[in-house]
Amino acid sequence: MEKPSYNTDIVRSFVTWSLVWGLVAVLVGVIVSLQMVNPDLNFGPYLTFGRLRPIHTNAGIYGWGVGTIFATFLFMVQRLCKQPLWSDKLAKFQLWFFNATIIASAVTLLLGYTTSKEYHEMEWPIDVMVVILWVAFAINIIMTIIKRKDEQMYISLWYMMAALIGVAILYLVNAAAVPASLFKSYSAYAGTNDANVHWWFGHNAVAMALTAPPLAMFYYFLPKSTGVPIYSHRLSIIAFWSLIFMYLWTGAHHLLWTPVPDWIQTLAMAFSVMLIAPSWGSVINGYLSMNGQWHQMKENYLVKFLILGITFYGLQTLQGPMQSIRSFSAFIHYTDWVPAHIHMGTMGWVSMISFASIYFLAPRIYGREIYSIPLANLHFWLALIGQLIWSISLWVAGVLQAGMWNAMNDDGSLTYTFMETMVEMYPYWWARVIGGAIYFAGILIFVYNLYMTVRKKETIPSTTAEGRA
Amino acid sequence: MLEKKPVLFMILATLAILVGTAVTMVLPFVWVNTAADRIEGVTPYTxxxxxxxxxxxxxxxxxxxxxxxxxxxxxxxxxxxxxxxxxxxxxxxxxxxxxxxxxxxxxxxxxxxxxxxxxxxxxxxxxxxxxxxxxxxxxxxxxxxxxxxxxxxxxxxxxxxxxxxxxxxxxxxxxxxxxxxxxxxxxxxxxxAAETTIVGDLTNPFPGDAAAISAGQAIYASNCAACHGDNREGMIGPELTDMGMEDAELYQVLHNGIPDGGMPGFSNLGSTKVWQLVNFLNSGQ
Structure with missing residues (x-):
């Protein structure tokens, strides 16, 4: 049978650019972590913490995260559908428009053009660009699925389709605004409504951009890496539908104790706890797929990344619901505990899965075996240790600060002033700098390893490179 | 079955997403920011x-x-x-x-x-x-x-x-x-509304106590010096070297602040610390 000719050029290009933006995101992350410990490192008006932090988060989510989603989805969809991409031209446009959008975002955020809405800071002209970009991507994926040769759609395709729809709805609704000028707009919603709409977006952007896509990757690249299929198809069906149904109820757990109506908070709390079930459905499916294969944790660096990644997903989806409980939220919210939680998700779960996926793609898009497996292992340990230092130090910091904020004297007065609690944070913020720097070193080694792979002279036969599904 | 029909699959996925959205995001618009929510006195920005x-x-x-x-x-x-x-x-x-x-x-x-x-x-x-x-x-x-x-x-x-x-x-x-x-x-x-009324006699619990004065000095440095100067010489706030206030009167000022004069109240330090501050300020040091 004739092999369909899959478009690997576009996958290669997206990998390159997602790596570029990943480097930017982590580097800016390290810079802002230094600004936290030393305010002299703010160089106003452009290079202050307030302007750089959104660049860190958006480069991470939209540059590195979505860039990797583009690369892996375009790779997976062709193989899962046994069908070349619907339009190579559209994919090419998507690549250049993606970079144009990220660059425009970075420049405008530095200039102070921001809506202030977390993870949606870019002003309305860039929202328009994001919508065009996403539509181009969605059409290509959906048309390829419709024209597929394999009738049965694999789990990864479900998560891909859910992500395409979910991100589109969330982004459009939350972007609604009235422009006052080219780079200034006012939200279409006011006050409490705006907060509720925004965290409906904010939390579900995590679901649709940073949970469904890494799950799509995990369900594809784990069996590909181990050579053993996923343990249970039925479990994955239940987990999928309950996940996408329940997630959308939980946004207000970011707003516990605020003026948002109590019943919305209570629903958010209840659904957040229920979400443990579908999240762990995927975790358990992943673990059981390793039955008889656990020895691969020693032998196969891809499996190491994937299993640690899904483990952090499991931890993340236990810690998240815990924070969604009113009493615990009252204690911990607004402290450094919360960034530590988020970074376990981004550095531990999403990035670990993305690293594994890109390592898996390397021989297939470069036509060369990976330059160095020992370096890939070193990357794994630096990523793991860097992330653990980052998160654990700030969990401790968060508990300490929350305790100090709430401490009261016998006469009912507060024990500590705000500044007395803040100065206690400095040692932990230094630990974060160190954790971030170690993680960044790991990414530099990752990029070096891929660069040396591309430069290698000996190639692997093109049939294996192209045809391996 | 469903896994063979992408269009139907996407429609159902959209519906699954929209249920929670409708209840927790759309429905609240019925109550939030309506007349019931309004507070008299809240004005738009100038x-x-x-x-x-x-x-x-x-x-x-x-x-x-x-x-x-x-x-x-x-x-x-x-x-x-x-x-x-x-x-x-x-x-x-x-x-x-x-x-x-x-x-x-x-x-x-x-x-x-x-x-x-x-x-x-x-x-x-x-x-x-x-x-x-x-x-x-x-x-x-x-x-x-x-x-x-x-x-x-x-x-x-x-x-x-x-x-x-x-x-x-x-x-x-x-x-x-x-x-x-x-x-x-x-x-x-x-x-x-939050103003507290002090009930009972205000009696300085540490009159002339050296430890209270030095504790008060530390509290002054971290809470007061930014406005009143390191040596109470006055900056944004007035100088505090020779106030001629009775202990009880000074306690009240520190506790409640002077809202019209821009002086914040420090009741949240607790009465012990406020008294220490009083002893420092009236110690003549």
């Missing part, structure tokens, strides 16, 4: 305040400061009355934030005099030595553009008059920022 708010957004202040006080004991003690939905009806976008690297600002308005904010925004460490807040001196150099601000007020549909717009000429971004910060949370008379 042109100067609105511009200050936009500068607050531009500089990303919301990355480190929240603007919502939760109804929790320690929080109300620290910041003031808890936030109500009706206070935010003119906020586009909301600025509640998600992280308190610095303190909450929902009740900042009226806490300090303007002069404190001018100095603090220019160089936070001159007022709060160990803070990690960046300096914002360039706000003093940027003049306001009345036409741009008029256009913003039109877009928002907020009331304004020509005089307010004319007054913007010659003002800087710093003026706008301070005006905004002084408006925060002060639309409702919560300070008046």
């Amino acid at each position: 042109p100067l305040q609105q511009e200050g708010r936009d500068i607050y957004i531009r500089e990303g202040c919301n990355n480190c400061h929240t603007q919502t006080v939760r109804p929790l004991v320690a929080e109300v003690l620290r910041y003031g009355d808890y936030s109500k939905s009706g206070e935010f009806v003119y906020d586009r976008p909301f600025l509640w934030g998600s992280k308190r690297t610095g303190p909450d600002l929902a009740r900042l308005g009226g806490k300090y005099p303007d002069a404190w904010h001018y100095k603090h925004m220019k160089s936070p460490r001159s007022m709060v030595p160990k803070t990690n807040m960046p300096d914002y001196p360039w706000l003093n150099d940027n003049p306001l553009d009345p036409d741009v601000i008029r256009n913003k007020m039109e877009t928002l549909g907020f009331p304004y008059d020509d005089e307010q717009i004319a007054d913007l000429t010659g003002k800087t971004e710093m003026d706008a920022m301070v005006a905004y910060l002084q408006k925060l949370g002060s639309d409702i008379p919560w300070r008046k």
Whole structure:
């Protein structure tokens, strides 16, 4: 049978650019972590913490995260559908428009053009660009699925389709605004409504951009890496539908104790706890797929990344619901505990899965075996240790600060002033700098390893490179 | 079955997503920001305040400061009355934030005099030595553009008059920022409501006690020196070397502050610390 000719050029290009933006995101992350410990490192008006932090988060989510989603989805969809991409031209446009959008975002955020809405800071002209970009991507994926040769759609395709729809709805609704000028707009919603709409977006952007896509990757690249299929198809069906149904109820757990109506908070709390079930459905499916294969944790660096990644997903989806409980939220919210939680998700779960996926793609898009497996292992340990230092130090910091904020004297007065609690944070913020720097070193080694792979002279036969599904 | 029909699959996935969306995101619009939510006294921003708010957004202040006080004991003690939905009806976008690297600002308005904010925004460490807040001196150099601000007020549909717009000429971004910060949370008379009455006799528990005086000195350095000077020589606030106040009277001033004079109350330090401060200030040292 004739092999369909899959478009690997576009996958290669997206990998390159997602790596570029990943480097930017982590580097800016390290810079802002230094600004936290030393305010002299703010160089106003452009290079202050307030302007750089959104660049860190958006480069991470939209540059590195979505860039990797583009690369892996375009790779997976062709193989899962046994069908070349619907339009190579559209994919090419998507690549250049993606970079144009990220660059425009970075420049405008530095200039102070921001809506202030977390993870949606870019002003309305860039929202328009994001919508065009996403539509181009969605059409290509959906048309390829419709024209597929394999009738049965694999789990990864479900998560891909859910992500395409979910991100589109969330982004459009939350972007609604009235422009006052080219780079200034006012939200279409006011006050409490705006907060509720925004965290409906904010939390579900995590679901649709940073949970469904890494799950799509995990369900594809784990069996590909181990050579053993996923343990249970039925479990994955239940987990999928309950996940996408329940997630959308939980946004207000970011707003516990605020003026948002109590019943919305209570629903958010209840659904957040229920979400443990579908999240762990995927975790358990992943673990059981390793039955008889656990020895691969020693032998196969891809499996190491994937299993640690899904483990952090499991931890993340236990810690998240815990924070969604009113009493615990009252204690911990607004402290450094919360960034530590988020970074376990981004550095531990999403990035670990993305690293594994890109390592898996390397021989297939470069036509060369990976330059160095020992370096890939070193990357794994630096990523793991860097992330653990980052998160654990700030969990401790968060508990300490929350305790100090709430401490009261016998006469009912507060024990500590705000500044007395803040100065206690400095040692932990230094630990974060160190954790971030170690993680960044790991990414530099990752990029070096891929660069040396591309430069290698000996190639692997093109049939294996192209045809391996 | 479903896994063979992508279009049907996507329609069902969309419906699954829309159920929670409809209940928790769309439905609240029926109640939130309606007449039931309104609070008398909550007013839209003036042109100067609105511009200050936009500068607050531009500089990303919301990355480190929240603007919502939760109804929790320690929080109300620290910041003031808890936030109500009706206070935010003119906020586009909301600025509640998600992280308190610095303190909450929902009740900042009226806490300090303007002069404190001018100095603090220019160089936070001159007022709060160990803070990690960046300096914002360039706000003093940027003049306001009345036409741009008029256009913003039109877009928002907020009331304004020509005089307010004319007054913007010659003002800087710093003026706008301070005006905004002084408006925060002060639309409702919560300070008046939160005022505590001291019952019983006020008797100095540590008269002439050396340990209390030195403890008071430390409290002075971290809470008072920024406004009254390291040696009580006076700066933003008056000099405090020779006040001639009785202990009990001074205790009341420190406890309640002087709301009209820009002096914050320090009741949240607790009575022991306030008495230590009284002993230091009246020790003649």
